[in-house]
Amino acid sequence: MQDYVLSGRPILHHANSNDGSSGLSENIAITDDDVFLYNKDIGDVGIAGHLDDVKQIINYHENYLVPKYKLKHDYYIGRHHKITSLPEKPLNKPDNRLTFNLPKKLVSTFNGYFSGEPVVIKHQSDNSQTDDDALNGKIQAWLNANDYGDVFSEWSKQADIYGRSYLYLYEVGILSRESDEVQTQLKMAVCSPRDTIVVYDDSIEHNPVFAIRYSTGAARQYGELITKDAVYQFDTMASGDAQGSLIVTNADRNDPDRVVKSDMLNFPALPVIELAEDSDRAGLFDDSINLIDAIDNVMSSKGNDNDTFNESYLVITGDELDDKQIEMLQGSHVINIYPKQKTAINTNDGKVTPSAAFLSPDPHDEAKENFLNRAIDMVYQTSQVVNLNDANFGMSAQSISGVALLQRYQPMQARARVKSHKMDKALRQMFAILFKQWSENANPNDLTFDHKQSIPHNMLEEAQTVKTLDGQVSDVTKLGYLSRIDDPAAEVERLKEENKEVIDEAKVNVDQYVTDQQKKAGVGDGGAHDSAGTTTDSTTNKSGQPDRPAK
Incomplete structure (x- = not known):
């Protein structure tokens, strides 16, 4: 089972009848990680004139890759093929088929850790002509309008399951209430590798050149061929050909260049963007399926033993x-x-x-328990995911030192760091398209992506560290030890502003107090108050005449 699920040709050839060629033309190649490469001299410009190659790619994908993806999805939802396909026990013996759904546990744990908090995206440029604050506000508004937290989480989850996933950017026309004009807006949606293919050129850079989204019906294949310049709608039913040739339905079929009259694009890059789990495009539990099958078998055997004891x-x-x-x-x-x-x-x-x-049979229960503990631990080690149900992990995070927490999370941190690099590259491709549609003079390379992994922290230990460093390092460095503070420099500036406000308020209070005291003492009102409360003119003498200057 594991040999079949992994990318590339299986060692056991009977598990997959793929002989290596599978009817692919000389323009098409497929790598060991199941990625299609296409002749760069044809590229996306002439692909509409090579629909036979497109059909070959679809057929290969449907016959050899889709069954793998379906198997991975079945294991994720708890439909484990090995245990469910075993022959029935004879003579009505106990026949439990228990599935221990570790794949879903692994995906939920890692995806919650990786994308539980949405990535923080900011544009920071040295170009004085770019208003970063205005652009960042525009970016955040667009992300919120597209529910980017949910979309990115699903994008990441599918990559965990299948080893890859796709984000599709498409244009929609929205009627403006102010001008009664149709405005084009960019939307995004997650596409599964079960029905979506991205094809790269065969250059050393492997640039994406076109994508295919298709569905299969009764003797029919239909969908979209997507380039950065146009979207070609195709349908085999439109050809009337017994061979089921692909025909573009939104272009003149007599036009050799297949010029699309509508669905034109003006994107700088392919709007179907791949997120790879890692460089091998391996799913989170691809290399643990045999262990998972063994765990299911032992759990079912223990269930059968219990039923047998009840019917001794x-x-x-x-x-x-x-x-x-x-x-x-x-x-x-x-x-x-x-x-x-x-x-x-x-x-x-x-x-x-x-x-x-x-x-009663001998259950060998101790041996089975030892095997289960070892096998489950190996699944977590192989997938580099922290087992949060481990008995040694049961203590509160407040009682574990920060170093110990980081050591336990280190394997999962390493895997998340690799995946974050893949996502950053994909997001820059997405924003290159978005900036072009907005006509923004902004560079995607000036974007920063802050992935906030959900790691528990020992807050008491962090606070003690900050207190110890007080007066020894700068405030920015000191506050950097607090995990709850995202931007220490900004926090220092906020602290200065708060202190300035406190000082200004105190100064106002002091000035008001002095003024009040002066009024009570009669200072500054042109007269003096005697003890009886009457006012005397300080410029007159005892005779009532004004004082004269001395000669």
């Missing part, structure tokens, strides 16, 4: 039971063994000594 046979030897005795034991499983002639064997004074005991 009572074995009575040495004497024959009469019909009345057997009737009294109805509902029990009884085996009656007795000699036809009573001999002196096992006798006491010539009488046969009967015996009774329950017949």
Whole structure:
């Protein structure tokens, strides 16, 4: 089973009848990680004139790759082929078919860790002509309008299951309420590798040149051939050909260049973007399926043992039971063994000594438990996913040091880091298309992507570290030790602003206090207050005449 699921040709040739050629033309090649390469001299410009090659790619994909993807999906949802396809037990013996759905557990754990919090996307450019704040606001508004958190999570999850997944950018016309004009907006949707193919050129860069989205009906294949310049609708039913040739339905079939009258695009890159799980495009549990099958088998065997114990046979030897005795034991499983002639064997004074005991198999339960623990641990180690149900992981994160937490998460961090690089590359391709549609003078290479993996942190230990570093390092470096702070430099600026506001407020209060005291003392109001509360003019003498300057 595992040999069949892995990318490339199986070692056991009977598992896949693919002889290596499978009717592909000389323009088409397929790599060990099941990626189609196409002649770069033809590329996406002339692919509409080579529909026979497109049909060959579809047929190969449908016959050899789709069954693998379907098997992976079945294992993910809990339909495990090996245990369910075993022959039935004879004689109505217990026949449990228990599936321990580790594939879904692995995918849910890793995808929740990798994309539980949406990636933070920001544009930071040295170009003074680019308003980063305005552009970032526009980017975030578009992402929110497309529910990017859910879309990216599904994109990532499908890559975990199949080893790859696709994001399709397409244009829709929306009627503007202000101008009553139809405005074109860019939308995105996740496409499964079970019905979507991205074909790359055979150059050293392996640039994506065209994509195929198709469906198969009764003797019919129909769908879309997508390039960066146009979307070609095709349908084998339109040809009327017994061979089922592909015919483009939204272009003049007599036109050798297959010029599409509608569905024209003006994208700088292919709008179908692949997210690979890793460079091998291997799913999260591809190389653990044999272990998962073995776990299912042992779990089912333990279930059968329990049923067998509940239906143990009572074995009575040495004497024959009469019909009345057997009737009294109805509902029990009884085996009656007795000699036809009573001999002196096992006798006491010539009488046969009967015996009774329950017949139960040896369950070897300890050996099975040891195997299960080892096999489950190997599945998690192979997939590089942390087993959150491990007994050693049961203690609170607050009681585990930060170093110990990072060590436990290190394998999954390494896998997530590789996948984040793949996603960053795919997102830059997506934003190159988006900036072109917006007519923005922005460079996708100026984008930064911050992947917030869900790692528990020992907050008390972090706070103690920050307190210890107080006065020894800069505030930015010090706050960098707090995992809850995303941008230490911005946090320092916010702290300065808050302190400035506190100082300004205190200054205002002091000035107000001084003013109030001055008013009470009569300072600055042109007069002085005596103890009786009457005002005297400081510019007059005792005789009531104004003071004269001294000569």
